[in-house]
Amino acid sequence: MNTSATDAAPPPAAGMYAPRRPASLLRYARYTDPAILLSWVLLTTVPSDGPIWAAARYMVVASVAGCLILFYRHTLPAYLRGWPTLILPVLCIVSALWAPSAGEAFRKGLQLGLTGAVAIYAASRLSARQIIAIYYLGETLGAVLSVIHPNVDDGNWTGVFGQKNFLAVHMFILYATGFVIMLDRGANRWLRWSTACFVPLAATLIILTHSATTLLLVIGATGAFLVHAFLWQPAIRVKHLRSFIVMALLAIGAVACLILFGLFQFDAVDSLLDALGKDSTLTGRTFIWDWGHRIMHEHPLTGVGANGFWRPEVGVASQITTYFFYEEYVKFSFHNSYLENGVQFGYPGYYATYFLAAWGLWNTFRTWMKNQTLLNAAFLVLCVMVLIRSNAETDLAAEFGGTAVLFFIGATRKEKLHKPIYYAPTPQPAAITPGAPGWRAPEQQQQ
Numbered sequence: 260m261n262t263s264a265t266d267a268a269p270p271p272a273a274g275m276y277a278p279r280r281p282a283s284l285l286r287y288a289r290y291t292d293p294a295i296l297l298s299w300v301l302l303t304t305v306p307s308d309g310p311i312w313a314a315a316r317y318m319v320v321a322s323v324a325g326c327l328i329l330f331y332r333h334t335l336p337a338y339l340r341g342w343p344t345l346i347l348p349v350l351c352i353v354s355a356l357w358a359p360s361a362g363e364a365f366r367k368g369l370q371l372g373l374t375g376a377v378a379i380y381a382a383s384r385l386s387a388r389q390i391i392a393i394y395y396l397g398e399t400l401g402a403v404l405s406v407i408h409p410n411v412d413d414g415n416w417t418g419v420f421g422q423k424n425f426l427a428v429h430m431f432i433l434y435a436t437g438f439v440i441m442l443d444r445g446a447n448r449w450l451r452w453s454t455a456c457f458v459p460l461a462a463t464l465i466i467l468t469h470s471a472t473t474l475l476l477v478i479g480a481t482g483a484f485l486v487h488a489f490l491w492q493p494a495i496r497v498k499h500l501r502s503f504i505v506m507a508l509l510a511i512g513a514v515a516c517l518i519l520f521g522l523f524q525f526d527a528v529d530s531l532l533d534a535l536g537k538d539s540t541l542t543g544r545t546f547i548w549d550w551g552h553r554i555m556h557e558h559p560l561t562g563v564g565a566n567g568f569w570r571p572e573v574g575v576a577s578q579i580t581t582y583f584f585y586e587e588y589v590k591f592s593f594h595n596s597y598l599e600n601g602v603q604f605g606y607p608g609y610y611a612t613y614f615l616a617a618w619g620l621w622n623t624f625r626t627w628m629k630n631q632t633l634l635n636a637a638f639l640v641l642c643v644m645v646l647i648r649s650n651a652e653t654d655l656a657a658e659f660g661g662t663a664v665l666f667f668i669g670a671t672r673k674e675k676l677h678k679p680i681y682y683a684p685t686p687q688p689a690a691i692t693p694g695a696p697g698w699r700a701p702e703q704q705q706q
Contacts (some may be wrong), residue, residue: 264559288330292384293393295322299377300397303661304429306420316659320373323380330384337383343618344375346611347656351565358564361499367565369659378667388443388635390668391436392450398433399457401426401618405464416467424652427470428662431644434461435480439637442488461617476647480640487636495631543583544594544651550579551598555609560606596655603656612655616646630674638669 302316316327327334358364381390405418405426415423426537440446441454465473494500554568554575569576571588580591593599596616601609623642627635645666654662 266479275333288326288384292326293389295319295326296377296381296385296390297393299323299664300661301400303659303664304397304401305357306425321375323377324373326384327376327380333383334380337379337671337673340622340673341375341379341382341667343615344378344667344671345372346615347600347608348372348375350600350608350611354368354562354564354567354604357561358567359570364565364567367658374659374663375667378664379671380568381664382668382671382673387632387638387672388445391439391443391634391637392446394432394665395436395440395450395457396453396631397580398429398436398461399453401429401462402433402457402460405430406460409467416464418464422619423468423470424473427465427468427473428644428648430461430464430468431473431476431480432457432641432662434477435466435484435637435640437461438481438484439633441633442484443633461560472647472651475511476644480644483640484633485638487631488633491631492633500671541589547579547593547594548598551593551602553597555601557596558602558605560605560607562603562608563613565603568602590655592656594651594653596649596653599653599656612649616649619666620646621669626669626672626674635674638672641665642669 262692286619298315298319302312302319305312327338348368348371351371352365355361355368385393401419405416405420410417410419410421412423416426417423418426420429421428437454437458440450441458443451462477463597465477490504494504517584539681554563569591571577576591580588583591593602597609597612600612604611620642627639645654646663648662654660654666657663
């Protein structure tokens with residue numbers, strides 16, 4: 260029996276019997292990205308110089324380098340935005356030409372470059388809420404270990420970090436991130452509940468460290484977050500209210516400065532040093548800074564090279580450590596990120612560090628201006644904290660620095676511009692054209 264063409268079965272569609280393509284492993288990136296950053300935070304939070312920790316740190320860095328290539332569509336634009344993070348690594352590698360050890364200089368330059376790479380990877384692959392939560396979880400480990408091993412030194416808690424300033428800065432990061440999570444309604448509810456325990460614990464540990472500078476940062480950060488959450492964000496509902504708040508604060512600040520410094524002749528420097536419990540030498544830091552300026556003047560264009568000063572064979576380095584009552588030579592620093600880089604790379608490194616700090620602050624502030632959320636305010640507060648520390652510590656000069664990565668994350672993040680809506684416009688009735696149903700002539704409307 261013949262079958263007509265209309266009764267015949269349709270031909271199979273193209274590719275109907277083609278084998279299904281295997282699912283890509285990239286779909287698991289939403290799990291691996293937070294895991295890589297959390298591993299990095301844990302490795303930089305808990306101090307350890309053992310070979311196992313060093314190998315784990317390099318494994319995480321290798322994973323970051325691989326992901327930078329794998330997700331180049333996301334990371335390459337972030338690298339173009341974060342090009343200033345490569346200035347110091349380039350200066351470090353170039354200084355290998357005159358540094359005492361070319362191998363050490365090259366290795367340090369590579370490590371400084373990878374420090375910025377970790378930040379760029381996190382900023383391009385994770386959201387602000389994820390980054391805040393990861394740092395909060397990582398710092399909780401340092402808090403718990405510091406409670407188990409308090410290690411009190413001269414009445415000051417040092418925890419597992421060896422120094423009170425290191426414990427204080429890590430607990431400040433825990434306090435700031437936990438406080439933001441507590442106020443963030445979009446955060447995970449289990450994390451929000453845990454902040455009721457860890458935020459007071461972080462504040463208590465900061466008090467036990469007797470770090471007055473960090474305590475002032477805690478007070479300032481608390482006020483900033485509360486004002487932002489309960490005053491600044493609700494003020495967007497009223498047009499021009501934010502401008503009024505800014506002008507009012509500026510006026511109050513101007514009047515206060517006029518009264519304090521003009522009328523009462525208030526000495527801010529001495530009062531601040533007395534409040535912080537510091538002497539005029541800032542615990543000997545001014546002595547080290549004078550030596551740093553002197554050495555930088557002696558090598559203005561090249562510096563002494565990467566890792567070229569703090570060496571046992573350098574007589575001035577041994578003299579400085581002896582001044583601080585060390586019987587044997589120990590690894591030391593100038594306690595200033597700008598002088599540390601200035602001594603190593605000359606004035607180019609000195610001013611490059613200032614440029615890096617200004618670039619990071621401006622980018623973080625601009626991100627907050629585009630989208631004035633509490634999460635962006637947290638990155639701005641943490642950025643200010645790092646910049647304050649950079650004047651007394653080597654946060655912007657050390658490789659694999661935890662605070663430097665956090666600073667670079669805030670600088671390389673990018674968010675779209677969100678225009679505020681002050682009020683909903685009143686809906687207007689649609690016009691009725693002549694001849695349409697319901698239309699009435701003007702003389703009929705008067706009747």
